Amino acid sequence: MTVEPTPVTVFTGFLVGAGKTTLLISQLALLKQLPKNYKVAILKNEYGDIKIDSALATQSNGNLAGVTEMLNGCLCCVLTGQMRAAIIELQEKYHPDRILIETSGSAFPATISIQLRDLAKEFSGQASGQGIRLDGVVNVIDVENFTGYADTSKTAALQAQYTDLIVFNKWENVSERQFDIVWDRVNDLNTDTPKIKSINGSISLEAILGIDSKLGLALLEAPRHQGSHDHAGHGHDSDEHVSEIETLTVKFPKKDLDGKELTSFFNYIEIAPKDEIYRMKFVVRLPGSALPAASKSDSSDPRTYILNWAFGRYEFTLISEEAAPALLDDYLAGIGTVMVGRGDGRRFRKRLSSGILGDGVKVEL
Incomplete structure (x- = not known):
């Protein structure tokens, strides 16, 4: 008996902070x-070597069968050969009705779609339950910051061009005129693709399920050599692509239980240069009373939080003990990643190691 292929939905969005994870979790x-x-x-793909976001997804909904994170590279170049194994593992282990892929912020969607096309052909007609089909590519646009990087990054423009649905996110935080400028810029890149606004980072379930990917159909019809050579016409240079961001790993040493060792770090996230630092993701364990004023609670017991910082905005999310990642066995205070522009890694490593994040903090590039 032939098993129906598993639909796959791909989420893209430039670099970090566009709202891909928030949108994905809202769908859950x-x-x-x-x-x-x-x-x-x-299947989540992230630069850096720390599994943080899995905890957010794991505690979100009972319909979630499982999460796999692919780290230290991008699905469309460095990790291109590993996506096949990851998808097969998800299918054999969880037998899902749908697979959601969140790409890294530098991913070229056409390249990933080509890989999914090849997998679809490889498993076509098999009764193993490993068959897949690309259901759609969703591009999340950070309205607050899009005009700042659309003209300087080939990746941002390509993500807006090679997609089946464009979601305008964070539009509530800008003026009507600013939104119109972004809308016009995106229309210049892609006139025909449907476009919708998110509501607090979420869209309707119907908008995601059953997109019926035009991109997927086009790639299925394209000759194999055309897709693999120029990735649907954008001349992908993997060296240029990989160097678009650099990732620093920051580790806070084990100290007291009151969270005071993070005071310098919390002061820094208030003033961190949003034009130089793209994103910070951390998992921290401390009392709620030790959090910054905007996030502080009355709790005096150590709890696990995930910090997401992007473009000057940040949020602490409380994680249940069952979902908390096992990352803090050796680091009571916290561990996480700081993502900066290409060529800035060594400079920021020196700056962040100078003591502005606190004593004894380790910063690795």
Whole structure:
């Protein structure tokens, strides 16, 4: 008996902070509308070597079957050969009804779609349950910052061009005129693709399920040599692509239980240069009373939080003990990544190691 292929939805968005993870998690919450036996598996791709976001997804919904994170590279170049194995593992382990892929912020969607096309052909007609089909590519646009990088990054423009649905995110934080400028810029890049606004980082479930990818169909019809050579016409140079960002790993040493060792770090996230630092992701364990004023609670017991910082805005998310990643066995205070522009890694390593994040903090490039 031939098993129906598993639909795959791909989320893209330039660099970090566009809102891909928030949108993906909101879709998991909406899955409660579907039967309880409808299961979703997630494949997350991230620069850096620390699994942080899995905890956010894991505690979000009972329809989530499992999460796999692919670190230290991008699916469309460095990790290109590993996506096949990851998808097969998700299918064999969880037997999902749908797979959601969140790409790194520098991913070229056409390249990933080509890989999915090849997998679809490889498993076509098999009864193993490993068959897949590309259901759609969703591009998340950070309206607050899009005009700042659309003209300087080939990747940002390509993500807006090679997609089946464009989601305008964070539009609530800008003026109507600013939004119109972004809308016009995106229309210059891609006139025909449907475009919608998110509501607090979320869109309807119907907008995601059943997109019926035009990009996927086009790539299925394209000759193999055309797709693999120029990636649907954009001349992908993997060296240029990989160097678009550099990632620093920051580790806070084990100290007291009151969280005071993070005071310097919390002061820094208030003033960190948003035009130089793209994103910070950390997992920290400390009392809620030790958090910055905007996030502080009355709790005096150590709890695990995930910090997401992007373009000067940040949020602490409390993680249940069951979902908390096992990253802090050796680091009581916290561990995480700081993402900066290409060529800035060594400079920021020196700056962040100078003591502005606190005593004894280790910064690795």
